[in-house]
Amino acid sequence: MASIPGIGSGIDINSIVGAMVNAEKAPKEAQLARLEKASTTKFSALGTLKGALSEFQTAMKDLNSLALFEKRTATSSNTTAVSASAEKTALAGSYQLAVKQLATSSRVAxxxxxxxxxxxxxxxxTVKLGAADTAGLSVDIAAGDTLEQIRxxxxxxxxxKGVSANIVNNPADGTSRLVLNAKDTGAGKDIVVAADAGLEALAVDGAVKAGASSAGYLGDPAQSAIFSIDGxxxxxxTNTLKDVIPGVTFNLLSKTEADKPLTLTVGQDKAGVTTSIKKFVDAYNKLIKTSSELTNVTQVGEGKPPVVGGLVGDATxxxxxSGVRNELVNPAGQEGVRVLADLGITTQKDGTLKIDDAKLGTAITDNFDSLGSFFTGDSGLMSRVDKRIDGYIQTGGVLEQRMKGIQTTLTDIDKQKETLTRRVSQLQTRLFAQFNAMDALVGNLNATSDRLTQALGSLPGVVKQSN
Known part of the structure; x- marks a missing residue:
């Protein structure tokens, strides 16, 4: 708004009032701005810390599962021929497995x-699955039924019964054939179709190979899988085999070459444990780096203000x-793996952890049975560290309470801003009223002065001075 001099006094009232209002408002406004910035920065920093702690806690939960250390793997050296899986009850071992024949189901025409x-x-x-199926299932056919209706x-x-039917047409000679497929595999489960008089064209003997136009089985007859384990x-x-080796399930997918059996290895899930340990170390290192960024003062150049972390000097x-680090170096009361260093995990100068992959691999191989008790259970490392941090990030925990306190402060700042705005507005209104009254008074006095001067100048005997 442009400054307008007072009509009566010629004083720049707008500028004077503006200066007085700013002098009243500026200190409080600056104080609230500083408090708001500091509070917002700390709130954001606490949220970042809480996020890093939550990620760290998640990584610990994965490693604090006894099932991880009980898990067993079954590895096939030829996955195109055999795939396998193992339950926790499976014993470690290595087996030579050869597949001579796959189990097939019956398919006839x-x-x-x-x-x-x-x-x-x-x-x-009447449709039967092998000689053992003496009853079979009968299907009523009516005179005049088409192939589609019969299908x-x-x-x-x-x-x-696990049998489906379809029609295959031969466009070359205009003939068709009903084709039946069985779901169940295994020797002795060939499809046999017996037909009443008049329907002989639909009969099938599943033990006879089909010809160019004659009925019978297609491909191979129903057969069982033939395989060998260690000879x-x-x-x-079926091709799915369960508990042939106790606790192991494997699927036969194709035949192996003669005299070239594959190797099936059953053992602990060392790869899964290694992955979980590395996730834990990565999450811990992220927590350390995040904490360092939030508590450090970083110089960015001569003459420039330093970058100050949102939690500098924060005791929390x-x-x-300190509590987490104490648990990481606290030895477990057991043989084998007692501290992280036994796994090749050591602390670096910046507080982060470093993994010696070779030493970790050796430790897992040599002391796998002690890993579960080291990491899991009420006295395991993961539970002890979790207890150190849970009070900070749980609902109603330390960090949540502090963040709620900051939110209260920010709400109070907003209220103080509103109060300041009202007070400044009232001050401005009052000052304008006072200055306008003063301006009107000065204007009246000036007008009175002008009238007196004119009256006195008009009196007899008064000589006007010429310019």
Whole structure:
């Protein structure tokens, strides 16, 4: 707003009032700005610290699981032939496994019949899975049923038996064949279709190989898997084998080359444990680096103000890290692995941890059984460290309480700003009223002075001085 001199006095009232208002407002405004900046910086710093602690706690939970150390792996040297998995009850060992034959299911086809075939008479089709299936399932066929209708009836009746039917058409000669597939694998489970009189064209003997137009099995007849473990030959109706080796499940995928068995190795999940340990170290190092950034004063150049962390001199950070470091060097009361250094994990000058991969690998191989008790359980390292930090980041913990306190401060700052704005507005209104009144008074006095001067100049005997 442009300054307008007082009409009566000629004084620049706007400038005077503005200066007086600013003199009243500036100190408090600057104080609130400094407090708001400091509070916001500290609130953000506490949030960053809490995030790093939460990530660290998550990494510890992964390593504090006894299941991690109980987990077993089953590794195949030829994953295209055999895949495997192991339960925690599996014992470590190495096995030579050869696959001579995969288990297959039955797939049969009727003889070639005209594509426009219709059932010539009422009757039944009885479908069996091997000689042991003496009863089978009967499907009612009505005179005039087309191949599509017969297929649909077969599928409806046989779905619970694990047998499905479809039609394959031959465009070269206009013939079609019903093809039936069994879900279950294993020798002696060949599909047999017996037909009543008049429906003989739909009969199939699953033990006879199909010809160019004759009925029978397609590919191979139903057969069991044949495999050997360490030279001991065995058979299985399925390609999924469970507890042939106790606690181990493996799937046969393809035959192995003759006299070239694959190696199946069962052992502890060392790779999974190694990964979890490295995640823990990475999360701890991130916590240390984050804490360092939040508590350091960094010089950025001559003549420039330093960069000050949001928690410089904060006792909370020192107490927290001191407690965690004490637990990391506190030895466990057991044989084998007692401290992190036994795993090749040592502390560097900046407080972060460093892993000697070779020493870690050796320690895991030689002392795997002691790792679980070192890391897990109520007295394990992860539980002890977790107790040190949980009070800081849990709901209602130290950091949350401090952040709530800062939020209260920021709310109070906003209220003080509103109060200051109202007070300054009231001051400005009062000053303008006072100065305007003074200006009007001065204007009246000046007008009175001018009138007196004119009156006196008009009196007889008064001689006006010429300029």
């Amino acid at each position: 009727t003889g070639a019949i005209p594509s426009a075939y219709t059932a010539p008479a009422d009757g039944k089709l 649909n009836k077969l599928n409806t009746t046989l779905k619970d 001991l030959e065995q058979t299985s109706a 950070v020192r107490t927290l890290l």
